[in-house]
Amino acid sequence: NAGVTQTPKFRVLKTGQSMTLLCAQDMNHEYMYWYRQDPGMGLRLIHYSVGEGTTAKGEVPDGYNVSRLKKQNFLLGLESAAPSQTSVYFCASSYSSGRATGELFFGEGSRLTVL
Amino acid sequence: AQSVTQPDIHITVSEGASLELRCNYSYGATPYLFWYVQSPGQGLQLLLKYFSGDTLVQGIKGFEAEFKRSQSSFNLRKPSVHWSDAAEYFCAVGNYNQGGKLIFGQGTELSVKP
Numbered sequence: 369n370a371g372v373t374q375t376p377k378f379r380v381l382k383t384g385q386s387m388t389l390l391c392a393q394d395m396n397h398e399y400m401y402w403y404r405q406d407p408g409m410g411l412r413l414i415h416y417s418v419g420e421g422t423t424a425k426g427e428v429p430d431g432y433n434v435s436r437l438k439k440q441n442f443l444l445g446l447e448s449a450a451p452s453q454t455s456v457y458f459c460a461s462s463y464s465s466g467r468a469t470g471e472l473f474f475g476e477g478s479r480l481t482v483l
Numbered sequence: 484a485q486s487v488t489q490p491d492i493h494i495t496v497s498e499g500a501s502l503e504l505r506c507n508y509s510y511g512a513t514p515y516l517f518w519y520v521q522s523p524g525q526g527l528q529l530l531l532k533y534f535s536g537d538t539l540v541q542g543i544k545g546f547e548a549e550f551k552r553s554q555s556s557f558n559l560r561k562p563s564v565h566w567s568d569a570a571e572y573f574c575a576v577g578n579y580n581q582g583g584k585l586i587f588g589q590g591t592e593l594s595v596k597p
Contacts, residue, residue, distance in 0.1 A: 372526070401584075408492070410573060410587035411527075426584065458526055470515050470577040470585060474526030 370394050374459050374475035381449045381482045389444040389478050391459030398464035400442040401426070401472065402434060404455040411458065417442055418464065449482045456480075485510050487576050489588035496564050497596045504559040504591050506574030516557040517575040517585065518548055527573060533557065544568070569595045 372393045381387055391400065398419050403411040403426075413426030417436040431453060433445045442461075446453060456479050460472040488507045496502050508514060515534050519527040531542025538550040548559045557574060571592045575585040 403587075408589055410487075410589045411585075412587075413584060416584060460526075470517055470575075471529050471532060472519075472527070472585065474528070476524070476526045 372459055372461055372473050372475040374457075374478045376478060377476065378479050379481070381446075381480065383450060383482060385449050386445070386447050387449065387480075388446075389457055389459075389480075391442045391444070391461075391475060393440055393442075393459075393461040393473070395461060395473065396439070397461035397473070398439075399462045400436065401460045401462075402432070402442065402444045403458045403460065404428065405458060405477070406455050414444065414457075446480075449480075451482045454480060454482045485576070485586050487574050487586050487588035489572075489574055489591045491591045492589070493592045493594070495594040495596060498566050499563050502559075502561045502564045502568070502593070504572050504574075504593070506557045506559065506588060507555050508557065508574070508576045508586075509555065510576050510578070510586075512578045515577045516548075516550060517577070518542065518546070518557075518559050519573045519575060519587075520544075521571045521573065521590075523570070530559070530572075564593075564595055566595045566597065569593055 375390045401416040402414040412428045415434040417423045420439040423434045435443045456477045459475045486509045517532045518530040521527045533540045533550045571590045574588040577585040
């Protein structure tokens with residue numbers, strides 16, 4: 369039972385390079401999210417999706433793009449990486465409504481360093 | 484503005500001692516409240532949640548939390564801490580209409596002394 373899987377787990381980029389983080393979930397969840405975690409700041413929502421083909425901005429969307437072409441996958445892209453995007457990125461998924469609302473299932477994180 | 488504050492960045496307790504981690508929130512709508520735990524190098528795992536009803540909620544691993552509306556607090560407690568409880572703990576707030584768009588606190592790192 370894989371749950372939420374993120375790839376890659378580690379990546380080092382140079383300023384200006386691009387990359388894509390892949391998130392896959394096998395729980396048939398409608399909702400998926402990308403958060404970033406920085407020391408002393410908790411987790412902040414970058415983008416999220418409430419279903420296949422839909423995406424929306426979160427709290428800190430600038431510099432990132434996302435796509436949800438398949439229900440089980442949620443991609444996070446950095447078109448031109450900046451040192452300020454050095455962070456640990458977490459993907460999460462959840463059911464869409466009811467008492468499961470807000471119960472997020474997280475991946476193990478992807479540590480990105482931008483030099 | 485909606486926010487979650489965890490006043491303690493780092494707490495150290497002795498194994499077997501009791502634990503209380505503080506969480507205060509500011510939220511316009513009826514809040515859903517959560518505590519998540521993050522072990523080193525891992526993602527976050529849900530400990531417990533409060534939606535409505537009994538203000539004392541029980542979670543996994545022997546944790547409990549009490550919702551106090553008058554104090555806008557949702558403190559996490561455990562009567563006897565185990566060394567394996569060393570981790571970072573996050574309080575979060577959301578709302579039924581917001582799905583999983585949670586607002587997280589800054590986190591409290593718990594160290595356990597033998």
